[in-house]
Amino acid sequence: MQTTLILNARVINEGQQQQCDLLLEQGKIARIGDDLQHCPADRVIDAEGLYLLPGMIDDQVHFREPGLTAKGDIATESAAAVAGGITSYMEMPNVSPPTLDLAALEAKYQRAEGRSLANYAFYLGASNSNIEQIRRVDPNSVCGVKVFMGASTGDLLVDDELALELIFRDSPVLIATHCEDSLRIADNLKRLRETHPGELNADMHPQIRDVEACYASSSKAVELAKRFGSNLHVLHLTTAKELALFQTGAIEGKRITAEACVHHLWFSDQDYAELGNRIKCNPAVKSADDRAALRSALLDGRLDIVATDHAPHLLAEKEQSYESAPAGLPLVEHALPLMLELAKQGVLSLEQVVEKVSHNPAIRYAIEGRGFIREGYAADLVLVDLDGETSVTDAAVRYKCRWSPFAGQRFRARICSTFVNGVELFDGEQVLCRPEAAQRLRFNRR
Ligand code: DOR
Numbered sequence: 001m002q003t004t005l006i007l008n009a010r011v012i013n014e015g016q017q018q019q020c021d022l023l024l025e026q027g028k029i030a031r032i033g034d035d036l037q038h039c040p041a042d043r044v045i046d047a048e049g050l051y052l053l054p055g056m057i058d059d060q061v062h063f064r065e066p067g068l069t070a071k072g073d074i075a076t077e078s079a080a081a082v083a084g085g086i087t088s089y090m091e092m093p094n095v096s097p098p099t100l101d102l103a104a105l106e107a108k109y110q111r112a113e114g115r116s117l118a119n120y121a122f123y124l125g126a127s128n129s130n131i132e133q134i135r136r137v138d139p140n141s142v143c144g145v146k147v148f149m150g151a152s153t154g155d156l157l158v159d160d161e162l163a164l165e166l167i168f169r170d171s172p173v174l175i176a177t178h179c180e181d182s183l184r185i186a187d188n189l190k191r192l193r194e195t196h197p198g199e200l201n202a203d204m205h206p207q208i209r210d211v212e213a214c215y216a217s218s219s220k221a222v223e224l225a226k227r228f229g230s231n232l233h234v235l236h237l238t239t240a241k242e243l244a245l246f247q248t249g250a251i252e253g254k255r256i257t258a259e260a261c262v263h264h265l266w267f268s269d270q271d272y273a274e275l276g277n278r279i280k281c282n283p284a285v286k287s288a289d290d291r292a293a294l295r296s297a298l299l300d301g302r303l304d305i306v307a308t309d310h311a312p313h314l315l316a317e318k319e320q321s322y323e324s325a326p327a328g329l330p331l332v333e334h335a336l337p338l339m340l341e342l343a344k345q346g347v348l349s350l351e352q353v354v355e356k357v358s359h360n361p362a363i364r365y366a367i368e369g370r371g372f373i374r375e376g377y378a379a380d381l382v383l384v385d386l387d388g389e390t391s392v393t394d395a396a397v398r399y400k401c402r403w404s405p406f407a408g409q410r411f412r413a414r415i416c417s418t419f420v421n422g423v424e425l426f427d428g429e430q431v432l433c434r435p436e437a438a439q440r441l442r443f444n445r446r
Helices: 072-081 100-114 131-135 161-170 182-195 201-210 212-229 262-266 269-279 290-301 333-346 351-363
Strands: 002-015 014-026 028-033 042-044 053-054 055-062 084-091 118-124 146-148 176-177 233-235 257-260 305-308 381-385 414-420 423-426
Touching: 002 351, 002 381, 053 351, 055 072, 055 257, 055 305, 055 333, 055 351, 072 084, 072 100, 072 414, 072 423, 084 414, 100 118, 131 161, 131 305, 146 423, 161 212, 176 212, 176 381, 182 201, 182 212, 201 269, 212 233, 257 262, 257 290, 262 290, 262 305, 262 333, 305 333, 305 351, 333 351, 333 381, 333 414
Parallel strands: 002 042, 002 053, 055 084, 084 118, 146 176, 176 233, 233 257, 257 305
Antiparallel strands: 002 014, 014 028, 053 381, 381 414, 414 423
């Protein structure tokens, strides 16, 4: 395996910035120092002027395999992820058929091996009746159990009270929840249909999937987790009101954590007029005040993690009427440039970006040997030019669905290089197809 020497990089890691050299050997960060230029290596990269970050770990993606591969697949979407500086991902069970038993889960791992470019993990889905499967999950080899406490894309939903209680009581592994109250949503929809006899529009999405629908469901998840002492991670929060449910401060030791996704940090309801169904997603993009509250909760720790909820759908599907268009946005290729743009705008610091996208997912999921720039850790790294630019067009994206909600946007950061286990898989221009580099994520939970 090739050894690589990265010289003079400005490393952002564990709350600090420091100019250093790194030697990558056998897929790992073998040495970190300030005078490694004489170490023998197969390849030397002079990273003067560039920033080096641990690769982003995205705990929420939909890569659509099996069954929905016209929208995306593990090979195409992981290539886009790597081009965006994401080196590990955790993938969701609302595929076809849904991932509801351990055999289907292992089959997904088999599909990823030799095809995924980034390191991978898969969630087991929860249903009203698969508690026996959930009880048998090995917490050291599976990232978590995904519970749709509100319906979204696909037909996964746990709406039976007893089933929910058993999951929160017995899951041996972290529970990740989608929180929106389906009954409240159905009521809102009915009311809007009555008051608007014509077609409903995308800008009504946040009135249908509204603040109260989110709060009713996420407060219930938090109540269940407190009652049963569960290990709960609430995915993609979108409202100021829900933030009061979560603790401020560092992630270490928390049993209940929360996250925001990049599109909810970027868009607000003002954007429906221009983007329509392109930003239709569940939970809905809400008000500018909600977005401001999410941004400030990143700073005080009520939001621990930033992820994507990458959810590709075909543009032809998105171009249908509001009610027919599926919810979800393709995001992995631009999530890190977007977060770096937010840092440039002063929303959070570069160190905080790295904490939310790399360190905290690694800590929360207890991922073995990743998420930090430390000797002995996997060489999952991203070189970034903060004087460069990422200009987004539909034509240039790598997603199978070939569009981006950010088309026309310029982010003031450019991903120059992505390494997965010491192998360069993106060189700033091309994704290099070396799927043998990626590994199944392992977890240190016992
Ligand atoms: O907008 C969304 N799309 N939210 C989800 O929870 C699911 C996702 C999808 O799979 O399309």
